[in-house]
Amino acid sequence: GQNIDQPTEMTATEGAIVQINCTYQTSGFNGLFWYQQHAGEAPTFLSYNVLDGLEEKGRFSSFLSRSKGYSYLLLKELQMKDSASYLCAVRDSNYQLIWGAGTKLIIKP
Amino acid sequence: GAVVSQHPSRVICKSGTSVKIECRSLDFQATTMFWYRQFPKKSLMLMATSNEGSKATYEQGVEKDKFLINHASLTLSTLTVTSAHPEDSSFYICSASLGGGGNQPQHFGDGTRLSIL
Numbered sequence: 001g002q003n004i005d006q007p008t009e010m011t012a013t014e015g016a017i018v019q020i021n022c023t024y025q026t027s028g029f030n031g032l033f034w035y036q037q038h039a040g041e042a043p044t045f046l047s048y049n050v051l052d053g054l055e056e057k058g059r060f061s062s063f064l065s066r067s068k069g070y071s072y073l074l075l076k077e078l079q080m081k082d083s084a085s086y087l088c089a090v091r092d093s094n095y096q097l098i099w100g101a102g103t104k105l106i107i108k109p
Numbered sequence: 110g111a112v113v114s115q116h117p118s119r120v121i122c123k124s125g126t127s128v129k130i131e132c133r134s135l136d137f138q139a140t141t142m143f144w145y146r147q148f149p150k151k152s153l154m155l156m157a158t159s160n161e162g163s164k165a166t167y168e169q170g171v172e173k174d175k176f177l178i179n180h181a182s183l184t185l186s187t188l189t190v191t192s193a194h195p196e197d198s199s200f201y202i203c204s205a206s207l208g209g210g211g212n213q214p215q216h217f218g219d220g221t222r223l224s225i226l
Binding site: 033040041042043044045048087096097099100101102104 | 115152155200
């Protein structure tokens with residue numbers, strides 16, 4: 001079966017750095033997406049990785065290792081508004097998105 | 110760019126009522142739109158893939174006669190929850206992508222919170 005694993009919840013301090021991991025086992029691979037979802041709102045797109053390596057976009061970076069079936073989202077200089085759930089999703093060989101359950105990130109002052 | 114509008118944002122209605130939710134791509138044409146359901150503190154659950162001009166593809170376990178999907182144009186897909194019951198109460202979200210290459214993300218509407226009394 002297809003599976004995406006992420007930690008359920010993480011806590012970090014304002015101004016610090018946090019890394020949210022995602023491991024996947026899917027039938028084929030056509031890219032990995034990270035989304036941010038604030039409570040009661042729809043997800044918003046953060047990043048896309050299809051090749052191995054690091055993609056940096058401002059305070060957020062995303063890393064992919066296809067051989068390990070592994071990705072992480074790195075958030076720097078954390079702000080209170082970064083408190084949200086972060087969803088990892090993989091596009092499989094049929095171009096269908098397989099979603100992780102999301103990681104709830106709690107930022108403390 | 111790539112704005113998706115979903116309406117209404119919230120619906121509260123009596124059991125037995127049918128509810129229609131609209132999903133529009135405002136600044137692009139979406140051959141394919143997706144309908145998701147999300148329970149509190151749970152991940153997105155894909156209900157169906159809506160294809161313009163053809164029948165929707167439903168995920169296993171989703172009743173097609175219960176959740177009617179119509180994708181009559183390249184910018185509009187609708188989900189109708191027929192004869193809604195309290196167990197249908199949930200957060201429904203639509204999304205659309207620009208299509209083409211696999212690097213196109215899905216862009217989400219703001220979601221519809223459905224409460225059936």
